[in-house]
Amino acid sequence: MSGNAELPGKKPRSIARRMFLGSLTMVGLASLVLWILISPPNSFHPMCTYTVNAQVTADVEISGKVRSSEVVYQNSRSRQWISIMNSAGCKQRYGNAHVYRLENDSVLIVPARLCYAAEKAFAASGHVDVLSTCTGKQARQDRAFFVDSASRPRKWRPAINGVDFRIVSMTATSTWRHPADDIETIAPNLLRAYFQRDRSRDIEWGDTPETVIDYHRRYDIKKHRPDGSFEFEVQYGRF
The missing domain is CATH 1.20.5 (Single alpha-helices involved in coiled-coils or other helix-helix interfaces)
Known part of the structure; x- marks a missing residue:
């Protein structure tokens, strides 16, 4: 062989x-x-990252009635190596706000973003009681907004937790679900609106609902309109 x-x-x-x-x-x-x-998105992204991807549940009381909302929130941001050049390139379009539509067609918008203390607590355990953790100046959820009509929004105004409404509970729990909210279902015309500031009353951009309903998400709808404008220009005012 x-x-x-x-x-x-x-x-x-x-x-x-x-x-x-x-x-x-x-x-x-x-x-x-x-x-x-x-x-979750940005888990393997070369330029974007996050430390919180959570199901945020918030129960609020308005006029004696308790209403519930649930979103999936992610605090996406640029990775450190490119943060200077890409500081705004990783913002999350969904899950930044709870919305509650009332019987008179008005809408309450409550921010879902976690404060820094809550982010730290969440990183340690995957769960956090937002109300007990985000207090004082860190209580982002306390600065909310009312819009006069979900159907035809024309005016908006600030809403204060404990005065105009009351947050009964607010918790964040780790999830693998993708960021999401129910604005499109509950009040879709908010996504067709631009919320104006009023400098004559010292109301700047950072004081408006523009900070919690992502602009680029609304722009994607706006750019398909024949005149390229927002369908609703929502002014600051009392109602």
């Missing part, structure tokens, strides 16, 4: 081994792709 001749059965075993390794590689790649797809 030649010294280079393969032993009987050696070649089939070699083929079977290669097929097994190939199959194992394919399964591994498929698992990696699936892992990336089901992970």
